[in-house]
Amino acid sequence: MAPRDARRGWLSSAALLAATVMGCSSPAADPTGDRFTALPDICGLVSPATIHAFVGERARTDPFDIEDTGSCTWIHRNRDVDTENTKPFERVLSLNVVVHRTVGTASGSDTAKLHQRMQSDDMPGALTDEPGIGDGAMLYALDGQSDAIITADNLYLWITYSGRDFNPVGEPVSISRQQATEVAILTAREITQRLERLPR
Secondary structure (H helix, E strand, O other), X not given: OOHHHHXXXXXXXXXXXXXXXXXXXXXXXXXXXXXXXXXXXXXXXXXXXXXXXXXXXXXEEEEEEEOOEEEXXXXXXXXXXXXXXXXXXXXXXXXXEEEOOOEOOEOHHHHHHHHHHHHHHHOOXXXXXXXXXXXXXXXXXXOOEEEEEEEEOOEEEEEEEEXXXXXXXXXXXXXXXXXXXXXXXXXXXXXXXHHHHOOX
């Protein structure tokens, strides 16, 4: 999925979820339990070293935010055809974040988990649980791309990593599913660890 297509799908899911939660009428929960009251610095959640290693030293950064939703996308494309794969042809890392607030009896963290389940149900294939990342992480992978859908307190996060290289005859081919998954997991761990270190 292209970064902007993914962004549209993620915004649609967030809007549908907000409408669903706001439609529930129950005694209000305490909003002071929400750890995050605003979006964190999304682009700052991934270190320059990680971007250089997995995207490229000259990766272009594309930030975006509107109200309680935001994203950061890092893109690198090599203009030269390298059939020996000494340089990656194309790498894209995107991080989408939604901060969920307490509405009615639904806490922000509960709504983030609901968002995760809804997004997981919309994925075209089976997902696997990845323990030890945030409050819960689910992975979806195919050749050339891996997605990690995560909750951390009242944040919902969706990480996508994809890439292509050239084969020996100069044709672009997807990176392996294993390579994409390894990078998605490493990046997800770094992001959630950085979130945990933020002041409470």
